[in-house]
Amino acid sequence: MNRQTLDDLKTQIPLLRFLQAHHWSPARSLSRDRWMGLCPLHEDHKPSFLVDPQRNLFYCYGCGRGGDVIRFVELYHQVTFSQALALLQQWRGTGPLLQQTVRFYQVQLNRHSEAVAYLHQRGVRSPQLIEHMQIGYAPGGCLRGWLTQLGHSLTALRQTGLVTGSGYDAYVHRIVFPLEGNLYGRSISPTAPPHRFLPASKGGLYGWAQVQSCPEVVLVEGLFDYAVLWQAGFRNVTCALGNYLNARQLEQLCDAPRTLYITFDSDGNGSGQKAARELSQTLRQRGLDTRLVRLPEGHDPNSFFRQGGDAQQFQQLLEEAEP
Numbered sequence: 339m340n341r342q343t344l345d346d347l348k349t350q351i352p353l354l355r356f357l358q359a360h361h362w363s364p365a366r367s368l369s370r371d372r373w374m375g376l377c378p379l380h381e382d383h384k385p386s387f388l389v390d391p392q393r394n395l396f397y398c399y400g401c402g403r404g405g406d407v408i409r410f411v412e413l414y415h416q417v418t419f420s421q422a423l424a425l426l427q428q429w430r431g432t433g434p435l436l437q438q439t440v441r442f443y444q445v446q447l448n449r450h451s452e453a454v455a456y457l458h459q460r461g462v463r464s465p466q467l468i469e470h471m472q473i474g475y476a477p478g479g480c481l482r483g484w485l486t487q488l489g490h491s492l493t494a495l496r497q498t499g500l501v502t503g504s505g506y507d508a509y510v511h512r513i514v515f516p517l518e519g520n521l522y523g524r525s526i527s528p529t530a531p532p533h534r535f536l537p538a539s540k541g542g543l544y545g546w547a548q549v550q551s552c553p554e555v556v557l558v559e560g561l562f563d564y565a566v567l568w569q570a571g572f573r574n575v576t577c578a579l580g581n582y583l584n585a586r587q588l589e590q591l592c593d594a595p596r597t598l599y600i601t602f603d604s605d606g607n608g609s610g611q612k613a614a615r616e617l618s619q620t621l622r623q624r625g626l627d628t629r630l631v632r633l634p635e636g637h638d639p640n641s642f643f644r645q646g647g648d649a650q651q652f653q654q655l656l657e658e659a660e661p
């Protein structure tokens with residue numbers, strides 16, 4: 339890739355817009371339109387991350403790292419230069435589209451009582467959590483109209499998978515959660531297939547940047563498990579979106595020494611427990627310290643909390659977890 343192509347990519351993806359799309363928000367402004375905020379690259383407690391939108395550069399006074407949007411992606415996603423370019427090119431294609439979709443679905447959530455009722459039924463109540471996870475609702479039959487009105491072509495909508503080949507919204511009656519470069523939709527109707535993703539990679543571990551520096555991490559299967567744990571005050575939680583981890587997720591877990599509490603579903607047929615044991619073996623071979631958390635028979639973390647379990651009881655399960 340030549341210099342010009344690189345410069346074009348950087349102009350097309352302004353650093354500030356990219357950061358904001360990754361949940362970064364400035365805490366205060368400095369002179370010459372520069373911004374300070376918490377650093378997304380290390381565990382930051384006072385704003386030490388400087389962004390200069392004019393020059394498209396960042397610098398962190400805490401961890402001493404800085405550079406352009408490509409450098410940011412390398413550090414944030416822990417990928418090589420060429421992988422960072424690929425991610426940015428992919429983001430340039432679908433990023434703005436997904437962002438607009440997520441915002442649209444967030445607005446729909448409070449307009450549909452059946453969606454809010456479903457969240458309550460799954461134990462999701464806290465407005466802070468809904469905001470933190472950017473939870474939305476796809477009623478169906480309205481996204482295509484909205485996005486084409488914003489200027490997106492039907493071809494682009496079909497390519498991302500937001501609209502089906504026959505032209506209908508792909509997500510119908512689903513609670514939606516944005517992932518990096520994808521969108522997870524959980525059906526609120528018992529007759530539809532429960533899970534839906536866009537035809538792209540499920541990406542890395544959910545919310546990894548926020549737990550990366552924790553010495554102890556709790557790993558769960560589903561976003562509703564993540565949600566109830568976060569709501570109960572556990573911030574060192576991440577989610578694999580299933581009990582099979584892709585190569586990127588495995589690499590993320592193994593990037594530093596840490597203790598991992600694998601908390602998969604305790605299903606009747608034992609498939610969650612089997613997947614947990616296999617994952618534990620794989621990770622141990624790669625030098626990680628792992629614990630298997632045993633939930634009561636037939637439970638996942640979501641049902642555990644919904645049926646009266648509390649933070650203290652879950653903490654007890656973590657302490658009793660065996661290698």
Ligand SMILES: [Zn+2]
Binds near residue numbers: 378387402
């Ligand atoms: Zn930093």
